[in-house]
Every structure is written in structure tokens, then in C-alpha cells.
Amino acid sequence: MSMHMEQTVQPPVDHSVSYPKFLWRALRAATDGGPLFYGSMTILTIVALLGANAWAKQVVHGMAVTDMTDHVSWGLYVANFTFLVGLAAGGVMMVIPAYLYRDDDMHDVVIVGELLAVAAIIMAMLSIVVDMGRPDRLWHLIPGIGRMHWPISMLTWDVIVLNGYLLLNLHVCGYLIYTRWLGRTPNPSWYVPFVFMSIFWAFSIHTVTAFLYCGLGGRPFWNSALLAPRFLASAFVTGPAFIVITLKALRARSAFQIPEGAIERLLSIVRITALINLFMAASEVFVEFYTGGSHTASARYLYFGLHGHEELVPWIWTALGLNAAAAVVLLSKPLYRRPGVLVAALVMTFVGVWIEKGMGLIVPAFIPSTLHEIVPYVPSATEWIVTAGIWAFGMMIYIVALKIGLQAMSGRLVRSDLPPAVGAVPQEAE
Amino acid sequence: MTDRKKRRTLKILGATLGAGAFARAIAPLSALSETTSMEELLQQHYQELTPKDLQRVLRRLEAETKRDYGVDVTIEDVPPLEGVQFAYALNLSICIGCRKCAEACHEENNHDRGTGNSYIRVLEMDQGSMDMERGRTDYDHTVPAEGKFYMPVQCQQCENAPCVTVCPVEATWQEKDGIVVVDYNWCIGCRYCEAACPYHARRFNWNKPDVPAEEMNPNQAYLGNRVRPQGVVEKCTFCLHRTRKGRLPACLEACPTGARVFGNVLDPDSEIRWVLENKRVFVLKEELGTRPRFYYFFDE
Structure with a gap:
């Protein structure tokens, strides 16, 4: 798996013939599985379709079917978008050890992080599409035929970096999987430069997403230089946490070999980033409340309620409680060694960051409004169903991509005219 | 097998x-x-339409209004005038908070009847404080109330407008007379401008506006008060369909106390020029550097 494999002389391949063949074989590999696989895919398909249906109705009847108003003009969709960009960036915490520190254990499963990035970016983009009042005018954003307001509008930067990150990860994963299928040694110059670009790019996607908010002078709650660093810290909690859960599930439910070293490395990352994230939250809370004044009205609304309105108070304290409890568990060996406790802690901090960065970050910036009016916001049924649909669709992509990716990387998915590689997994994954 | x-x-x-x-x-x-016609779907940005294309678009929009609302309306392209820079000033000493301006805006600009939308919000504030946090827009009693003053807020037509900066598709821009406009047929409805505006000046069409045929104002402009499509952002245009033809904004004409002053600041004899030169005017949230064209002042 090392990128310094000895180059052997390889016979030429006609890609116009072998690539379609590869796609066909990958499709079969992606759709083969046991009852658990078919069962979960069926459920995910149903949820995704319900989401698509709710979105279609929203497009026709207007966004009045959401609970958003001119006062709280961004809600659950944008909250979810913000979180998902972080999840996508979090995948880089596998890539850095694997490629910069030459961690071989990590290198064996690094594709899990890259495929998570692909799925999360697609979910993030869908979250923006469903938030648009006129999705039929999406083409206005395309340079050349539309009018992209670049480089002035931060949103255009986001469009560029998100698409770029998606392409980079698709290329790296696609190239490696295809080469494995051909039974060849990947040529480092075809993918290693892109891996290094993707490291830089992962930081850029979340930085740009933070700049989207923190550059607005009219929203004091967001107008903080700490926003981008905080985004990155929390992204490096959720990304590795989600990957560890994935690796543990793969180990329990499939025949793939998951090296313990990779899990340990990811956990040591989460251990630190969870603390950094809590520290930054505390830092912001201090500035808001020690300073006081009308600029802190949003923070007061979020943490304690304002003028009798307390809609977000339970959310944020749940988030802080989950994050703090998870941080304690992850630091205490007697605790996380118990069966199930570790995964529970990872789920807790994942949910905690989702609340803190989503509902806890987007909504309070609008409450009170810029004219200091308090109009509460609670996501409507449509918003929940559409969001669930996006997650279901993203998880379908993730599962299918993992099936293809891991089978290829373990030598199970190869050209039929080649003998199976040494150490191939004898049995297909769920 | x-x-x-x-x-x-x-x-x-x-x-x-x-x-x-x-x-x-x-x-x-x-x-x-x-x-949604194919023509609408593929329509170019306002600034890229040839005069001929623009005429065709205007006629199509008129036909669509007829189809959807049953009214014959005239939709014009009303360009900015040469040598004109608009500014607005509001005398807080005499505003009584009657909300006649907000009502006139609602009717003039063909706002959605269901939501009672208007580009103007009036804040009731405590005498002796400029803290908007303590202001209220939902007051419901006889005005003016004892110990209160009133502050109507609408689009400030900022020279350094955050809403224009953030728009990802250039659907909103500042015209040379200072009015910030929206091409309702180019806006993608992302509402980034709504998040960026510090004055709550922008509105989104959460549904298709409902305007009864008999209440429709038929004198409309492409960048102004024509009925907006569902799913796009809109805002105060200083009634450009009126003011660019030498008339006054509807909110000013409706004001019973004469608290509102509007005009061309480049005209040395205009009333607005006199107010700016002789009154101690101020702008809202000056510290944000948005440089509004909407000024407030007190008489004494």
C-alpha cells in the first residue's frame, strides 16, 4: 500500500474497454449484499424518497412550508449544511496521518475518510439546493453562462471550494479503486499530488464556510474571528468520530481487516479536538457575557433565553452536556474500555457538535433580528423530512462507496482474468 | 449460476x-x-438584455400578470436619471408612529396581502434612549404614546451595501442614482442578502404573492413594484417607478405630519439638501461603515 511500491513493467491497457467493464463490475459489487444490506438500503431509500417528495412540494408551494421567516431567514437547512461541510473536512484527519506521517495502519483504511468526504460534500450541496427559493435558476451560478459574483461574494468561493473538494476526492478514490481493479500498482504522480491538494482543500472548505458567516458586520453573533478556527476544531471532532464508528461497524459486520492502530490514532485526535472545541466555546461565552451590551443579545437568547423566549436553551445545554461528557469519557481509560461506552461517547459528541454548530450557530444570529425583534424559529415537518432525506441519500452513497472501495483496496474487486491478490478477504461485506 | x-x-x-x-x-x-415558461427559465440578466429582448420580457411579464391575477398592468423599464442622486431624511421629532407610510408602501408596491408585507417597519422607542433593543414594532395602542418616539426603518440604500457584496449571482446592485435594485428574474433565492443586511430591509417571497385584482397597482416597473415571483428576494426601491419620473415616494405622500423629506442631493435648491446642510443628521449603525442614504434628525 505504500506509495513507494516498486514499479513493475505493466502491459498497456485499453481504458475505453476496461473502464466500462470496471463500472459494470463495481455496480454489481455495490449491489450485492446480505439481508442487513438490503434491509438498510430499503429503509434509506424510503426516507430519501420521502425527502425528495417533501422538497418537490416545497418548490411548488413555496418556502412558506418551512418555519423560516424574514426574521429567521436561514434555518435547519443551512445549519445542516454547515455541519456537513465540517464532516467532509474531518475526513482529512485520516489523510494527514496516512500521507504526511506515513502511518501504515491508517494508510490501509484512508479511503474510508475520503469516501466520507465525498458523501458529506454531496449532502452539504443538497442542503443548499433545498434552501434555494429558485433551484431552477441554479445555472446562474455557473461561470460563463451565469454571472458568478467572484471573488466578491463568499458564497461563490464556497461553490468553488466545495466542488473542487468533491472532484479531488472523487479523483483520488476513483483512480485508486480502478487501478486496484486492473491489478496494477497505482502511479504516485497520478494521485499523490491530488492527495496533498485535498489536505489543503479540506481546510479551505471549512474556512470559507466560516467566512460566509463571520464576514457579516450586521450579525454580531457571527462576526468573530474565532469562527473559522472553531469550525475546524469541531470538524476534527465529528469527522474522526464518525470514521471510528464506521471502522468499528465494519469490523463487527464485515470481513475487512481494520487495523487497531488507525482507530487508536483517530481516537487520540478526537480526544484533543474535543477539548479544543470546548475551550473555544468557553472563550466565546466569556467574551459575550463579560462584555455585555446589546451585541450579546443573541448569546443571551441562546444560553438563557431572552424576554421569555427560550426555544434554543434546551438545545444548546444538551449540546454542551454531550460534548463535555464525551470529552471526559474519552480521557478516562476505565470508562471507554467498557463495551459500548466508547461508541456511545463518539455518538454523543457527534450529536453535540451537530446541535452546537447547526441550530446553535445559525439560528441565534437571527434572534433577535437586526431591528431587535424576537421571532422564534422551530423547524417545520417539511424541513425535518427533507433533511432526513438528504442524510439517508448521503448514507446510501457512503455505504455503496465503502463496499466498492474496501473490496477494491483489499484485492477482492479485481479483473476476472487476474488471480486474486494475496490476503484477499474470503467473504463479501454486508 | x-x-x-x-x-x-x-x-x-x-x-x-x-x-x-x-x-x-x-x-x-x-x-x-x-x-414557468422556457423563456423565463432561460432569461438573461437584466443588464445583458438588449432593448428588444427587454421589451419582449416586459410584455411577457404583463401577460403573466394578466393570466395569474386577471389585471391589465403596464410594466416599464424606468432607468435612472442623469445628474440625480437620491437621499431620504426623516424627522424623528414629528413622526407620530401612525404607520401610514408602511400601509402606503403595502398598497403601492403590490405586496402580498396575506402577510401584510411592507418595506417599512416602525419602531416605538423610549424617549431618552437610542437603544433599538428596547424598541418595539408590535405596539398596538393610540399614537403617539406618552414618553415614546417613533422610528420608521426601511432600506437605507447604502453606498457600501453588504447585500450587494454578498449576492453570489449579481442579482442585486446599486444603480447610479443610488437605489439598490433586485432583478427578480435573476435572483436564485439563497437569502444571503437577507442575512447580510443590518437593517432588516429585505423580504423574501415565501409564497406566491396574493394581490386582489381590484387592489393591484397597475403602474409597474421591472426593477420596482411589479408583482414579485415566488422564491425571490425584494426590497424598497425608493418607489423608483415614481421617483424616476419626478414624483415622490408613496410613503412620503402618505405621511400626515410631513416628517419625510426626499429628493436629489445634487440639486442645491432641494429640500433634502437643505436638511442635510442645516440639521444635525445621523444614520443608523454608522459604525458598520455601510454609508446609508437614509438620514434621521430631530428638530431641536
Whole structure:
């Protein structure tokens, strides 16, 4: 798996013939599985379709079917978008050890992080599409035929970096999987430069997403230089946490070999980033409340309620409680060694960051409004169903991509005219 | 081998079912094809339309208004005038908070009747404080109330407008007379401008505006008060369909106390020029550097 494999002389391949063949074989590999696989895919398909249906109705009847108003003009969709960009960036915490520190254990499963990035970016983009009042005018954003307001509008930067990150990860994963299928040694110059670009790019996607908010002078709650660093810290909690859960599930439910070293490395990352994230939250809370004044009205609304309105108070304290409890568990060996406790802690901090960065970050910036009016916001049924649909669709992509990716990387998915590689997994994954 | 064949058949069946269900799930979208023409879908940005294209667009919009609202309206392209820079000033000493301006805006600009939308919000504030946090817009009593003063807020037509900066598709821009406009047929409805505006000046069309035929103002402008499509952002245009033709904004004409002063600051004899030169005027949230063209002042 090392990128310094000895180059052997390889016979030429006609890609116009072998690539379609590869796609066909990958499709079969992606759709083969046991009852658990078919069962979960069926459920995910149903949820995704319900989401698509709710979105279609929203497009026709207007966004009045959401609970958003001119006062709280961004809600659950944008909250979810913000979180998902972080999840996508979090995948880089596998890539850095694997490629910069030459961690071989990590290198064996690094594709899990890259495929998570692909799925999360697609979910993030869908979250923006469903938030648009006129999705039929999406083409206005395309340079050349539309009018992209670049480089002035931060949103255009986001469009560029998100698409770029998606392409980079698709290329790296696609190239490696295809080469494995051909039974060849990947040529480092075809993918290693892109891996290094993707490291830089992962930081850029979340930085740009933070700049989207923190550059607005009219929203004091967001107008903080700490926003981008905080985004990155929390992204490096959720990304590795989600990957560890994935690796543990793969180990329990499939025949793939998951090296313990990779899990340990990811956990040591989460251990630190969870603390950094809590520290930054505390830092912001201090500035808001020690300073006081009308600029802190949003923070007061979020943490304690304002003028009798307390809609977000339970959310944020749940988030802080989950994050703090998870941080304690992850630091205490007697605790996380118990069966199930570790995964529970990872789920807790994942949910905690989702609340803190989503509902806890987007909504309070609008409450009170810029004219200091308090109009509460609670996501409507449509918003929940559409969001669930996006997650279901993203998880379908993730599962299918993992099936293809891991089978290829373990030598199970190869050209039929080649003998199976040494150490191939004898049995297909769920 | 038969097992594999059976599996393949089942897979094809599953895929067909899935595709069929997907078609059903997004079927509501077909309703759009009845209301959204291909011409509208492919329409270019306002600034890229040739005069001929623009005329065709205006006629199409008139026909659509007739179809959807049953009214004959005239939609014009009203360009900015040479040598004109608009500014607005409001005398807080004499505003009584009657909200006549907000009401006039609602009618003049063909706002959605269901939401009672208006580009103007009036804040009731405590005498002796400029803290907007303590202001209220939902007051419901006889005005003016003892110990209160009133501050109507609408688009400040900022020279350094955050809403224009953030728009990802250049659907909103500042015209040379200072008015910030929106091409309602180019806006993608992302509402980034709404998040960026420090004055709550922008509105989004959460649904298709409802305006009864008999209440429709038929004198309309492309960048102004024509009925907005669903899913796009709109804002105060200083009534450009009136002011660019030498008339006054509807909110000013409706004001019973004469608290509002509007005009061309480049005209040395204008009333607005006199106010700016002789009154101690201020702007809202000056510290944000937005440089509003909307000024407030007190008499004494």
C-alpha cells in the first residue's frame, strides 16, 4: 500500500474497454449484499424518497412550508449544511496521518475518510439546493453562462471550494479503486499530488464556510474571528468520530481487516479536538457575557433565553452536556474500555457538535433580528423530512462507496482474468 | 449460476421499483411546467438584455400578470436619471408612529396581502434612549404614546451595501442614482442578502404573492413594484417607478405630519439638501461603515 511500491513493467491497457467493464463490475459489487444490506438500503431509500417528495412540494408551494421567516431567514437547512461541510473536512484527519506521517495502519483504511468526504460534500450541496427559493435558476451560478459574483461574494468561493473538494476526492478514490481493479500498482504522480491538494482543500472548505458567516458586520453573533478556527476544531471532532464508528461497524459486520492502530490514532485526535472545541466555546461565552451590551443579545437568547423566549436553551445545554461528557469519557481509560461506552461517547459528541454548530450557530444570529425583534424559529415537518432525506441519500452513497472501495483496496474487486491478490478477504461485506 | 441470475432479476426489479417511486416522489414538480415558461427559465440578466429582448420580457411579464391575477398592468423599464442622486431624511421629532407610510408602501408596491408585507417597519422607542433593543414594532395602542418616539426603518440604500457584496449571482446592485435594485428574474433565492443586511430591509417571497385584482397597482416597473415571483428576494426601491419620473415616494405622500423629506442631493435648491446642510443628521449603525442614504434628525 505504500506509495513507494516498486514499479513493475505493466502491459498497456485499453481504458475505453476496461473502464466500462470496471463500472459494470463495481455496480454489481455495490449491489450485492446480505439481508442487513438490503434491509438498510430499503429503509434509506424510503426516507430519501420521502425527502425528495417533501422538497418537490416545497418548490411548488413555496418556502412558506418551512418555519423560516424574514426574521429567521436561514434555518435547519443551512445549519445542516454547515455541519456537513465540517464532516467532509474531518475526513482529512485520516489523510494527514496516512500521507504526511506515513502511518501504515491508517494508510490501509484512508479511503474510508475520503469516501466520507465525498458523501458529506454531496449532502452539504443538497442542503443548499433545498434552501434555494429558485433551484431552477441554479445555472446562474455557473461561470460563463451565469454571472458568478467572484471573488466578491463568499458564497461563490464556497461553490468553488466545495466542488473542487468533491472532484479531488472523487479523483483520488476513483483512480485508486480502478487501478486496484486492473491489478496494477497505482502511479504516485497520478494521485499523490491530488492527495496533498485535498489536505489543503479540506481546510479551505471549512474556512470559507466560516467566512460566509463571520464576514457579516450586521450579525454580531457571527462576526468573530474565532469562527473559522472553531469550525475546524469541531470538524476534527465529528469527522474522526464518525470514521471510528464506521471502522468499528465494519469490523463487527464485515470481513475487512481494520487495523487497531488507525482507530487508536483517530481516537487520540478526537480526544484533543474535543477539548479544543470546548475551550473555544468557553472563550466565546466569556467574551459575550463579560462584555455585555446589546451585541450579546443573541448569546443571551441562546444560553438563557431572552424576554421569555427560550426555544434554543434546551438545545444548546444538551449540546454542551454531550460534548463535555464525551470529552471526559474519552480521557478516562476505565470508562471507554467498557463495551459500548466508547461508541456511545463518539455518538454523543457527534450529536453535540451537530446541535452546537447547526441550530446553535445559525439560528441565534437571527434572534433577535437586526431591528431587535424576537421571532422564534422551530423547524417545520417539511424541513425535518427533507433533511432526513438528504442524510439517508448521503448514507446510501457512503455505504455503496465503502463496499466498492474496501473490496477494491483489499484485492477482492479485481479483473476476472487476474488471480486474486494475496490476503484477499474470503467473504463479501454486508 | 441460477442463484446469480435470480439475484440479478431481483436487482433489476428493485431498481425499476426505485426509479418509479422516485418519479412519483418528484411528480409535484410537474406543476411548475404550467407556470414557468422556457423563456423565463432561460432569461438573461437584466443588464445583458438588449432593448428588444427587454421589451419582449416586459410584455411577457404583463401577460403573466394578466393570466395569474386577471389585471391589465403596464410594466416599464424606468432607468435612472442623469445628474440625480437620491437621499431620504426623516424627522424623528414629528413622526407620530401612525404607520401610514408602511400601509402606503403595502398598497403601492403590490405586496402580498396575506402577510401584510411592507418595506417599512416602525419602531416605538423610549424617549431618552437610542437603544433599538428596547424598541418595539408590535405596539398596538393610540399614537403617539406618552414618553415614546417613533422610528420608521426601511432600506437605507447604502453606498457600501453588504447585500450587494454578498449576492453570489449579481442579482442585486446599486444603480447610479443610488437605489439598490433586485432583478427578480435573476435572483436564485439563497437569502444571503437577507442575512447580510443590518437593517432588516429585505423580504423574501415565501409564497406566491396574493394581490386582489381590484387592489393591484397597475403602474409597474421591472426593477420596482411589479408583482414579485415566488422564491425571490425584494426590497424598497425608493418607489423608483415614481421617483424616476419626478414624483415622490408613496410613503412620503402618505405621511400626515410631513416628517419625510426626499429628493436629489445634487440639486442645491432641494429640500433634502437643505436638511442635510442645516440639521444635525445621523444614520443608523454608522459604525458598520455601510454609508446609508437614509438620514434621521430631530428638530431641536
